[in-house]
Amino acid sequence: MSSNLSNTIAKVLSDDQDVRDSNVHDREFPYDRDKEAQVTRREFCNFLGLTSTAFFLGALGFAGKSAYEAQQIERFTPLKIEGAMSLENNSALNFHYPNETDPAILIRTNDGNYYAYGQKCTHLSCPVYYSKQSQHIECPCHEAGFEAKTGNVLYGPPPRPLDQIAVEVKEGEVWAVGRKVGGHNESNG
Amino acid sequence: MLLIMINLAQLWILAATVEAALGREYKQLIPLVVASGVCWLISLTLIFWWKPATEQNKKIKK
Numbered sequence: 514m515s516s517n518l519s520n521t522i523a524k525v526l527s528d529d530q531d532v533r534d535s536n537v538h539d540r541e542f543p544y545d546r547d548k549e550a551q552v553t554r555r556e557f558c559n560f561l562g563l564t565s566t567a568f569f570l571g572a573l574g575f576a577g578k579s580a581y582e583a584q585q586i587e588r589f590t591p592l593k594i595e596g597a598m599s600l601e602n603n604s605a606l607n608f609h610y611p612n613e614t615d616p617a618i619l620i621r622t623n624d625g626n627y628y629a630y631g632q633k634c635t636h637l638s639c640p641v642y643y644s645k646q647s648q649h650i651e652c653p654c655h656e657a658g659f660e661a662k663t664g665n666v667l668y669g670p671p672p673r674p675l676d677q678i679a680v681e682v683k684e685g686e687v688w689a690v691g692r693k694v695g696g697h698n699e700s701n702g
Numbered sequence: 703m704l705l706i707m708i709n710l711a712q713l714w715i716l717a718a719t720v721e722a723a724l725g726r727e728y729k730q731l732i733p734l735v736v737a738s739g740v741c742w743l744i745s746l747t748l749i750f751w752w753k754p755a756t757e758q759n760k761k762i763k764k
Contacts (some may be wrong), residue, residue, distance in 0.1 A: 561705040562749045568712035569742040572719040576731040579723035635725075673725045694726045 589691045594619055594680070597627065597687035605643035607632065610678055610689040616640060617678055618650070619687070620661050627687055630664045631676030641675065650675065705745055712741045 552560075589611050597619055600606055605620045608629075616632035620643050630650065632640050639654035649667060650659040657669025664675035679691040715738045722730040 558705060558749050561709055562745055564709050565705075565712055565742050565745040568709070568716050569738045572712075572716050572735050572738040575716075575719050575723045576735045579726070579728065579731060583726070583728055672721055694724075 587692075589689075591681075592689045594629075594687045594689055597621075598685060600627075603645050603648065608689070611692055615692075617689070618643060619680070619689075620650070622661055623648070626662075627680045627682065628662055628664075629678035629680045629689060630659070631678065631692065633676075634671055635666075635673045635675060636669070636671040705748055708741050708745050708748075712738055715741070 592608075592610050594606075594608050594610075596606055600619070600621045602621055602625055603623050605618055608617050608619060609615055610617045610629070617629055618632045618641065619627060619629045621627055630641075634641050634652040634654065634657060636652065636655060636657060639652050641650050641652045641657075641659065643649075643661065644651045647658070648661055650661055650664070651657065652659075652669065652671070655670050657671050658667040659665065659671070659675050660667055664677055666672075666674060677693045678689050679693070681688050681690050715734055719731065719734045719738070722728075722734060
């Protein structure tokens with residue numbers, strides 16, 4: 514029994530060895546790996562040309578999409594921010610505006626005024642928080658800071674201010690009434 | 703080499719375009735797209751009309 518098994522194993526192994534040695538596959542599907550790995554100058558130039566075309570079309574697409582969105586008038590539904598009136602000075606609370614998927618932060622500064630911003634950092638979309646000690650909005654991911662009253666970048670890598678949310682105090686309640694994408698640093702958001 | 707540099711420039715321009723689009727900086731979009739288009743035209747020019755110097759020398763010698 515054991516001798517049969519060992520014979521079978523030997524046969525299978527020898528068959529396998531035969532297949533490997535026969536180079537049948539190489540004959541039927543000739544493939545020179547070293548030759549295929551070489552890229553000719555023409556192929557490389559064509560690749561760079563295609564990349565250049567893709568970059569140009571990408572820039573054109575982004576510009577077109579942005580221009581299209583600029584023509585759309587955004588309408589925002591006013592939203593009462595719950596718990597805002599009981600917010601102490603130099604503190605903040607989180608809410609969502611205009612949709613449930615858009616996190617926002619409401620800040621009440623030391624002078625009692627309200628300021629609201631989108632909570633996504635303009636660098637890599639980390640959630641920002643209000644630091645009572647520094648009285649700045651800070652991003653923990655890359656140590657960025659934003660001014661609490663304007664949303665402008667104070668330090669760190671973000672390229673533009675935080676998105677501003679317009680707030681109004683009506684009849685003792687704080688309402689979010691609009692949202693604007695952060696623009697130039699100089700324009701106070 | 704020039705093609706690689708043009709590609710790098712276009713990559714940089716594309717990044718700036720994306721940033722301008724996200725920041726709604728509409729005035730910067732047109733110059734960026736034009737710059738990318740110029741780079742693209744230069745690369746097309748190089749690919750279709752540039753010939754290696756050695757071939758040109760051979761023709762001149764003939």
